[in-house]
Amino acid sequence: MSQLDRLRGVFRASLSLPADRDVDGLEYRAIPQWDSLAHMALVAAMEDEFDIMIDTDEMIDMSSFAKAAELLEKHGADAVT
Amino acid sequence: MPTPSPDRRVALVTGSTLGIGRAVAARLARTGHEVVLHGRDQERSAKAAAEVAAETGGRTDTVHGDVADPAAVSAMMREVHRRHGRLDALVINAGGHAASLLGMMHSDVVSRLFHVNALGATHTLQAAVKLLRRGTDPAVVLVSSVMGRKGAPGQAVYSATKAAVLGLTLAAAKELGPQGIRVNAVAPGYIQTDMLSTLDDRARADTVAATPLGRLGTAGDVAAAAAFLLSADACFITGQVIGVDGGLVL
Ligand SMILES: NC(=O)c1ccc[n+]([C@@H]2O[C@H](COP(=O)([O-])OP(=O)(O)OC[C@H]3O[C@@H](n4cnc5c(N)ncnc54)[C@H](OP(=O)(O)O)[C@@H]3O)[C@@H](O)[C@H]2O)c1
Numbered sequence: 001m002s003q004l005d006r007l008r009g010v011f012r013a014s015l016s017l018p019a020d021r022d023v024d025g026l027e028y029r030a031i032p033q034w035d036s037l038a039h040m041a042l043v044a045a046m047e048d049e050f051d052i053m054i055d056t057d058e059m060i061d062m063s064s065f066a067k068a069a070e071l072l073e074k075h076g077a078d079a080v081t
Numbered sequence: 082m083p084t085p086s087p088d089r090r091v092a093l094v095t096g097s098t099l100g101i102g103r104a105v106a107a108r109l110a111r112t113g114h115e116v117v118l119h120g121r122d123q124e125r126s127a128k129a130a131a132e133v134a135a136e137t138g139g140r141t142d143t144v145h146g147d148v149a150d151p152a153a154v155s156a157m158m159r160e161v162h163r164r165h166g167r168l169d170a171l172v173i174n175a176g177g178h179a180a181s182l183l184g185m186m187h188s189d190v191v192s193r194l195f196h197v198n199a200l201g202a203t204h205t206l207q208a209a210v211k212l213l214r215r216g217t218d219p220a221v222v223l224v225s226s227v228m229g230r231k232g233a234p235g236q237a238v239y240s241a242t243k244a245a246v247l248g249l250t251l252a253a254a255k256e257l258g259p260q261g262i263r264v265n266a267v268a269p270g271y272i273q274t275d276m277l278s279t280l281d282d283r284a285r286a287d288t289v290a291a292t293p294l295g296r297l298g299t300a301g302d303v304a305a306a307a308a309f310l311l312s313a314d315a316c317f318i319t320g321q322v323i324g325v326d327g328g329l330v331l
Binding site: 043044047053054055056057 | 151155158159162163207208211212214
């Protein structure tokens with residue numbers, strides 16, 4: 001599974017979204033499930049899945065799925081494609 | 082690079098190259114913790130860690146960085162995450178002191194005291210929360226001061242920075258309790274460390290006279306209280322401030 005697919009899985013699981021839900025265009029607070037508490041859980045799940053640690057500032061700036069993918073790349077989680 | 086040890090609790094003690102932090106680190110190392118020591122400078126931190134390991138037979142590690150710099154604090158926590166994956170215990174102790182009558186303290190010194198004592202504690206707790214969530218029975222102790230509770234002439238700015246630490250402790254205890262993270266503070270009185278080196282003989286005698294238990298404190302006195310608050314014996318204690326001051330606060 002590609003990193004991006006794994007990230008999609010993390011988003012769906014953390015935000016309790018159905019398995020077929022397209023998450024690529026998702027933005028923070030655009031859906032009721034992605035609130036500030038879920039955001040913390042989402043970041044923790046990303047950290048676990050990719051064995052990285054996300055800073056407070058990065059966590060605050062992670063305002064969309066696209067930003068989360070960028071963050072993974074920045075942390076060297078290989079080839080986010 | 083040290084390998085994570087699942088059998089020992091992982092503790093980070095900020096400002097542990099000397100004084101109170103160093104005594105806390107040694108106490109925790111003796112009681113089954115793998116202790117990450119910390120100071121501004123890598124060399125001093127590594128020296129302290131080697132000495133604590135030799136004294137106690139425990140396992141130690143180090144990180145370094147100025148707690149007033151949030152980027153440095155993030156980098157420290159990233160290192161802890163890389164090497165240990167979690168924190169079971171955190172002691173937020175790094176701090177500085179300056180005394181001056183109101184109107185006599187240079188604004189740079191005011192800023193620096195707030196940056197190190199109040200903001201430093203905040204950056205450290207913020208950056209560590211995610212590591213604590215991965216810990217087992219995680220607990221935090223913040224080192225405030227009797228000055229943060231009581232104040233004294235010449236100590237207004239320092240007292241304000243240490244009162245900020247108490248506010249942080251109380252709010253964090255409420256917020257993190259539901260996640261199983263306990264947060265308490267110790268408020269030392271006059272403790273014999275380098276920080277007290279400016280106290281002359283007269284001031285020392287006056288302080289002892291004002292202390293019901295009739296002596297200055299030792300770093301070991303504070304370490305014992307911090308170790309208790311981090312231990313399973315304190316498993317139903319959160320949001321408390323324990324004075325380690327010989328009764329000075331009374
Ligand atoms: N001694 C007392 O009577 C007393 C009373 C009440 C409360 N306290 C509090 O207890 C704590 C420890 O005091 P102490 O007496 O043990 O002081 P100390 O002997 O001067 O030690 C201070 C420690 O903090 C570290 N530190 C200082 N500034 C730092 C910074 N900006 N970033 C990272 N580390 C820094 C120092 O490490 P490096 O120098 O190696 O960087 C050192 O390890 C402080 O928070 C203090 O306010 C002390």
